[in-house]
Structures are given as C-alpha cells and as structure tokens.
Amino acid sequence: MKTKKINQFKAISIKILGFLCLSSFINAQAQQVFTEKTNGIEVSYLESKNELNDYILDTGDTLRIEFVNAPELSRSHTINEQGEIYFERLKYTYVRGLTTKELSQLLEERYKEFLLNPEIYIKIIKFKPLRVAVRGEVRSPGIKKFPSFISEDIETDLLNLNSRKVNLNSKIIPNGDSSNTPIKYIKRSNDYITTLSNAIQKAGGITSSSDLSKIEIIRDIPLGQGGGKKRALIDFRSYTEKADISNDIRLFDGDSIFIPTLQTKDPTNIPNSILSGLSPRFITVSINGQIENPGKVKIPLEGSLSDLMSLTGPRKTLSGKIFLIRYNKDGTLLRKNIKYSSTASPGSSQNPYLISGDLVTVKNSFLGALSGNIQAITSPIVGIYATKELYQTITEDN
Numbered sequence: 001m002k003t004k005k006i007n008q009f010k011a012i013s014i015k016i017l018g019f020l021c022l023s024s025f026i027n028a029q030a031q032q033v034f035t036e037k038t039n040g041i042e043v044s045y046l047e048s049k050n051e052l053n054d055y056i057l058d059t060g061d062t063l064r065i066e067f068v069n070a071p072e073l074s075r076s077h078t079i080n081e082q083g084e085i086y087f088e089r090l091k092y093t094y095v096r097g098l099t100t101k102e103l104s105q106l107l108e109e110r111y112k113e114f115l116l117n118p119e120i121y122i123k124i125i126k127f128k129p130l131r132v133a134v135r136g137e138v139r140s141p142g143i144k145k146f147p148s149f150i151s152e153d154i155e156t157d158l159l160n161l162n163s164r165k166v167n168l169n170s171k172i173i174p175n176g177d178s179s180n181t182p183i184k185y186i187k188r189s190n191d192y193i194t195t196l197s198n199a200i201q202k203a204g205g206i207t208s209s210s211d212l213s214k215i216e217i218i219r220d221i222p223l224g225q226g227g228g229k230k231r232a233l234i235d236f237r238s239y240t241e242k243a244d245i246s247n248d249i250r251l252f253d254g255d256s257i258f259i260p261t262l263q264t265k266d267p268t269n270i271p272n273s274i275l276s277g278l279s280p281r282f283i284t285v286s287i288n289g290q291i292e293n294p295g296k297v298k299i300p301l302e303g304s305l306s307d308l309m310s311l312t313g314p315r316k317t318l319s320g321k322i323f324l325i326r327y328n329k330d331g332t333l334l335r336k337n338i339k340y341s342s343t344a345s346p347g348s349s350q351n352p353y354l355i356s357g358d359l360v361t362v363k364n365s366f367l368g369a370l371s372g373n374i375q376a377i378t379s380p381i382v383g384i385y386a387t388k389e390l391y392q393t394i395t396e397d398n
Contacts, residue, residue, distance in 0.1 A: 051250070052099070052100065052124070053099060053101070053222075054099070054219065054220075054221070054222060054252060055099060055100070055124070055252055056097060056098070056099060056220055056222055056252070056253070056254075057079060057095055057096060057097070057098050057099065057100070057103065058079060058083065058096050058097075058128055058253065059079050059080065059081050059082075059083060059096070059128065060078070060079065060126075060127075060128030060129060060148060061078070061079050061124060061126065061127060061128045062076055062077070062078045062079075062124070062125050062126035063076065063077050063078075063079070063085070063100070063103075063122050063123070063124055063125065064076050064122070064123050064124075064125045065077060065107070065120060065121075065122050066120065066121045066122075066123075067111075067115075067118065067119070067120055068119040068120070068121070069115065069116070069117070069118065069119060070115055070118070073088060076125060078126070079095060079096065079128075082094075083095060083096025083097075084096075087107075089111075089114050090107075090110055090111075093107075093110075097222070097223050098222065098223065098224070099222045099224065100122040100123070100124060101224075102222065102223070102224040103122055104120050104121065104122045107120050107122075108120050126148060126149070127148050127149040128148055128253060129145060129146060129147055129148045129253075130145065130146040130194050130251060130252070130253045130255075131143055131144070131145055131146075131253060131254065132144050132146070132194075132199050132251050132253075132254075132255050132256070132257065133255070133256040133257065134199050134200070134202075134203040134257045134259075135256070135257065135258045135259075136210075136257075136258045136259035136260055136261065137206065137207055137209050137210040137211065137259045137260065137261045137262075138200060138203040138204060138205070138206060138207070138210070138259055139203065139204030139205055139206075139207060139279075139355060139356065140203050140204035140356070141203060141329055142203070144199055144202045144203060146194045146198065146202075146251075149192060149193060149194075193250050193251075194250070194251045195248045195249060195250055195251060196215070196217070196234065196236065196247075196248050196249050196251060196257065197239060197245075197248045197277075197278055198251070199251060199257055200257075200259075200278055201277070201278060201279075201280075204279075204280070204283075204356060205273055205278055205279025205280055205301070206259065206269055206270075206273050206278060206279055207269065207270075207302075208265040208266060208267065208269045208270055208302065209261050209262045209265050209266075209269075210259050210261070210262065210266075210269055211259065211260040211261060211262045212235070212236040212237045212239075212240065212259070212269075213235045213236070213237055214233055214234075214235070214260050215233070215234040215235075215236050215257065215258070215259050215260075216231060216232070216233055216234075216257070216258040216259075216260075217231070217232050217234060217249070217255060217256070217257055217258075218230070218231050218255070218256040218258075219231075219232075219252060219254070219255050219256075220252075220254050234247050234249065235247065236248075239276060239278065240269075240272035240273050240275075240276045240278055241268075241272055243276060270301060270302055274301065279301055280301060281300065281301060282298040282299065282300060282301065283298070283299060283300075283301055283303070283354070283355065283356035284296055284297070284298055284356055284357070285297055285299060285308060285354050285355075285356065285357070285358040285359075285360060286358070286359050286360065287308060287312055287360040287361070287362070288360075288361055288362075289319070289323075289361040289362035289363060289364075290315055290316040290319035290320075290362040290363065290364060291309075291312050291313065291314075291315055291316065291319075291362045292312065292313035292314055292315075292316065293312045293313045294312070295312075297311050297312055299311065299354065302353050303353070303354055304346035304347065304351050304352065304353050304354065305322065305338065305340060305351050305352055305354060305360070306342050306344075306346065306351050307346075307354075308354060308360065309340070309342065315362055316362075319362050319363070319364065320362075320363045320364050321337050321338065321339060321340070321363050322337070322338045322340045322360060322361070322362055322363070323335070323336070323337055323338070323360070323361045323363055324336045324337075324338055324352070324358060324359070324360055325358070325359040325360075325361075326355065326357070326358050326359070327357065338350065338352065
C-alpha cells in the first residue's frame with residue numbers, strides 16, 4: 001500500500017515537472033515571436049522613396065522654395081508660360097526641364113554670391129495638368145488630358161502624397177536605343193494621382209485583343225541624367241485578374257503608353273476589365289431613321305447591332321438596309337451598308353459589334369422610298385381636290 005502511494009506521488013511529480021517545462025518552452029517561443037515582430041521594421045523604412053526623381057518641372061507647377069538660413073526669401077513660385085520663375089536677386093530664372101533636386105542644387109550655386117552656405121529645399125505644392133498619349137489596342141486612342149493635382153493647404157508638403165503603387169525605373173535609353181531592362185517596383189498606395197489605369201479608362205478601356213502582358217511606357221529622362229527617353233514593359237494582367245495594383249504606376253506629363261494587339265482574342269479580357277473598372281460596362285451609340293425609338297442608346301460593351309435593335313424596338317414597315325458610320329482608330333471614316341440579320345452571330349458582317357460613338361441609320365427599302373415619293377407627288381393633288389370639294393359643298397349649301 002505504501003509502495004502504491006509512493007508511485008502515485010512520483011507520477012504526479014513527473015506531470016507537474018512536464019507542465020512546467022512545457023510552459024517554459026511556450027513562453028520562450030512566444031518571446032521569440034514577439035521579438036521577431038517588434039524588430040521586423042528597420043528605421044530605413046522612413047527614408048524617402050524619391051519617387052519624383054523623374055518628375056520634370058514645367059509651366060503650371062507651383063513650388064515651395066525654402067531657404068534654411070534666409071527664411072525671408074522663402075515663398076511659393078509658379079512656373080510661368082516661358083518656363084521661368086522670378087527670384088529676388090536672381091531675377092527671371094529658366095527652370096523648365098529640371099527636377100526639384102537639380103533646381104535645388106543650381107539655386108544653391110547661384111545664391112552663394114549672396115548667402116553664406118545657402119541650403120535650399122524645394123517641394124511641389126501644385127502639379128501641372130498632364131497630357132498622356134495612349135496608343136494601340138484601346139477603344140479611343142489619342143492624347144488624354146488630366147487636371148492638375150492641388151494640395152488643400154498650399155503650404156503643405158505634397159511629396160508624401162505623390163507616390164502610388166510603383167516607380168518607373170527602367171534603364172536609360174540615350175539617343176533612341178531600344179534596349180530593355182527589368183523594372184524595379186516599389187508598391188505604394190494613393191488615390192490622388194494619375195496612374196496607368198486612369199489613362200486606359202479615359203481611352204475607353206481595352207478590347208478582347210488587348211495584350212496586357214506587354215504594355216509599353218516611354219518617358220522623358222531629366223536633363224541632369226543625360227536627357228533622352230527610357231522605356232519600360234509592364235505586365236498589367238494582375239490588375240484585371242487579381243485586383244493587384246502594384247503595377248499601376250504613376251504617370252508623368254509627356255508619357256506615352258502603347259498596348260499591343262494579341263494574335264488571338266482573349267475572351268476573358270472584357271469580363272475581367274469590367275469587374276476591375278478598367279473598361280466601362282456600357283457604351284453609347286446613336287440610331288435614327290425607320291425605327292420606333294430613335295436617339296442615343298446605351299448598349300453593353302462589345303454589344304452587337306442586334307442588341308441595339310432589341311433596345312430601340314421594331315423597325316418600321318418597309319424599312320431597308322442599315323447604314324453604319326464610324327471613326328476608325330487610325331482616324332479614317334468608315335461608311336458601310338449592312339444587310340442586318342437578327343439571327344446572325346454577334347461580330348459577323350450581318351451583326352457587327354458596335355463601338356462608342358457609332359452612328360446607325362435604318363434606311364427605307366425600295367418600296368418604302370417609292371411609297372414616300374408617291375405620297376409626296378399626290379399630297380398636293382389630294383389637297384387641291386379636298387379644297388375644291390369643300391368649296392363646292394359650302395356654295396351648294398348657300
């Protein structure tokens with residue numbers, strides 16, 4: 001009996017010891033995890049990403065120029081139409097084509113004549129309007145304009161608001177060299193600036209033939225970096241397929257965007273681009289002529305002629321062929337008679353896809369035109385005859 005109690009005591013002691021060891025192990029692991037989490041971010045995270053290194057100053061930009069040792073000279077300046085800023089002591093100074101860093105360095109050199117060890121900081125408080133060229137497989141290519149970005153407080157440093165998603169950081173291509181290097185991306189998040197997706201949206205969205213895996217962006221290189229152009233290739237499929245904005249890079253004034261054409265249409269392009277907001281859900285076309293409800297009509301993106309006819313009601317009696325007028329992407333004008341068939345496959349010659357801005361007219365058939373001509377000829381005669389009958393009726397009554 002005594003031996004049994006001793007064994008029970010030993011068993012309890014072993015369980016307690018095991019529990020204490022397990023508790024110590026868990027505490028050690030928790031301490032390790034806590035240490036890893038608290039020490040995971042380096043102080044270098046706070047350093048500026050210099051995402052405006054490529055931003056080239058021009059007319060319309062407003063700068064806050066701070067003189068550290070001469071605050072009486074600090075003020076805001078807007079670059080005028082000649083690309084100049086008026087400075088005290090320096091008079092009119094040409095700044096177009098420079099970056100803020102380059103301008104700061106040049107001003108410090110110039111002010112050494114008047115100040116001891118001048119230290120100058122420049123920040124952009126108003127960005128000029130953007131003009132971006134969008135070419136290739138988009139619905140409405142051309143030069144797209146975007147408004148300027150203005151701070152709510154003109155004295156506020158906007159540099160912490162100017163970065164979104166990624167940087168265009170491709171190798172410099174001097175004198176038209178077409179070599180490519182991979183782009184280094186820095187993921188940021190900001191909704192106050194103009195990005196690649198904004199430009200595609202303003203160009204009417206993509207088509208089923210848009211190759212989003214090889215979007216080309218060409219950008220000016222600042223004078224201090226040698227001038228010229230640089231090019232980057234962007235794989236933008238993750239934006240429409242996964243709602244990933246890491247490649248939705250910020251655009252600068254003068255950027256050129258080119259979207260190539262797929263050899264085979266991708267049926268997922270349109271649904272994905274609509275769900276991601278890259279393309280509109282509906283487009284507007286105009287229809288008139290021998291139709292019950294003429295006017296401007298909204299149809300689904302890549303909708304066909306049959307969709308338009310279904311929404312505008314039946315054609316009138318004795319209506320004929322349908323005539324389409326459209327501006328092509330190259331600026332040429334298309335004029336085409338269509339032998340419409342409601343049973344034809346969408347996209348076929350008898351039931352073509354429509355694009356925004358199309359003009360559609362339902363023409364008269366031969367019999368309809370003949371009937372109209374006969375009516376035009378007989379209307380005056382019928383009117384004269386009716387007038388004569390009315391006159392005779394009145395005179396006979398009298």
